[in-house]
Amino acid sequence: MDLGLHRDVVFREQLATKYLYRRLSADLVDALESHYLECNECYEEVRGTELLIRGLAAPVIERRQVNDVTVIRFTESSQLLAASLELAELTKAIRVEKDTKVLIDLSKVSRIDSTGLGVLMNCYCHAVKNSGALKLLHPDASVKQVLNVTKIDSVLQTFEDETAAIRSFDRLQAPS
Amino acid sequence: MQFSDEDIEQLRPRVRFKVCYEVGFLCPDVDDIVQETLTRFFVAAKDDKVRNTAAPGAFLNGICRNVISEYRRRAQRDERMPETVPEPAGKGLQDADLFEMREAIASGLEQLSPRDRRILRAYYLDEKSKEEILKVTGMTDENFRVVLCRAKERFRNIYLEQTKHRGL
Numbered sequence: 355m356d357l358g359l360h361r362d363v364v365f366r367e368q369l370a371t372k373y374l375y376r377r378l379s380a381d382l383v384d385a386l387e388s389h390y391l392e393c394n395e396c397y398e399e400v401r402g403t404e405l406l407i408r409g410l411a412a413p414v415i416e417r418r419q420v421n422d423v424t425v426i427r428f429t430e431s432s433q434l435l436a437a438s439l440e441l442a443e444l445t446k447a448i449r450v451e452k453d454t455k456v457l458i459d460l461s462k463v464s465r466i467d468s469t470g471l472g473v474l475m476n477c478y479c480h481a482v483k484n485s486g487a488l489k490l491l492h493p494d495a496s497v498k499q500v501l502n503v504t505k506i507d508s509v510l511q512t513f514e515d516e517t518a519a520i521r522s523f524d525r526l527q528a529p530s
Numbered sequence: 531m532q533f534s535d536e537d538i539e540q541l542r543p544r545v546r547f548k549v550c551y552e553v554g555f556l557c558p559d560v561d562d563i564v565q566e567t568l569t570r571f572f573v574a575a576k577d578d579k580v581r582n583t584a585a586p587g588a589f590l591n592g593i594c595r596n597v598i599s600e601y602r603r604r605a606q607r608d609e610r611m612p613e614t615v616p617e618p619a620g621k622g623l624q625d626a627d628l629f630e631m632r633e634a635i636a637s638g639l640e641q642l643s644p645r646d647r648r649i650l651r652a653y654y655l656d657e658k659s660k661e662e663i664l665k666v667t668g669m670t671d672e673n674f675r676v677v678l679c680r681a682k683e684r685f686r687n688i689y690l691e692q693t694k695h696r697g698l
Contacts (some may be wrong), residue, residue, distance in 0.1 A: 409636070
């Protein structure tokens with residue numbers, strides 16, 4: 355199958371982007387992979403696109419402390435998907451810093467997949483084990499739908515109002 | 531069909547990327563799968579089993595798919611599904627590499643103008659079509675291509691630098 359990758363730069367970018375987002379049909383994935391396995395130029399272009407997407411999607415995690423609650427916010431448009439840098443960043447922001455009362459503002463998160471949910475649950479378990487809690491703030495419609503379908507919203511409390519969310523941590527027992 | 535050491539070194543990262551794409555970038559067995567794929571491919575090439583020698587990519591891709599399928603079948607047979615999601619660590623990019631890569635990516639982004647960053651975000655992250663972007667920004671098709679090519683050139687070079695630097 356001739357994909358015409360060398361004929362149009364924009365078309366190649368479109369294909370590479372869809373490939374990296376795993377939105378290509380199996381036939382096209384097969385054709386693209388067969389091509390880049392023998393074409394150095396296209397392989398480097400795909401890797402360049404991957405880095406560019408990573409760079410553009412690189413989250414800037416902002417942390418602030420409100421009383422004893424850590425509020426974590428993505429300041430740029432982010433995605434919590436498998437192998438995305440955001441997940442490592444989020445895990446680090448919660449687990450390495452040993453925060454136990456955490457409120458994650460998801461307003462800038464446009465996508466989440468099972469790995470992203472797994473990491474959220476992992477961080478939640480970490481917080482609960484340390485007598486804390488992890489709650490979510492402002493998930494957008496698509497994220498909310500994923501949380502609802504997977505019933506994770508019955509475990510992770512979700513809020514639309516930050517003040518109410520922070521106040522809800524008061525009911526937690528202080529660690530002995 | 532004969533391959534030089536240089537051919538092998540060029541093929542390895544490409545096969546590795548394909549394998550990572552299939553089994554995940556944190557899979558601890560990526561290098562084993564890559565090695566097995568390359569071994570089978572070179573044995574087949576030595577025995578003249580590659581029909582289209584001018585375009586061996588499809589053949590190599592087919593071998594790689596088979597090796598991955600065998601790996602998955604074996605893994606399913608041998609191991610129970612983990613009860614908790616494993617921590618992303620170990621075989622992925624090491625912290626230092628990730629940090630270094632991040633620095634390079636961040637510096638690449640800094641070299642782009644805010645307008646270019648906005649356009650590229652719309653194209654790559656929000657997945658707006660070229661036509662939509664042209665309509666909203668009032669750019670010409672040529673301008674758009676320039677922005678795209680300039681950014682891609684920069685990031686392709688970052689990839690090449692990082693590859694060279696980390697010996698991948």
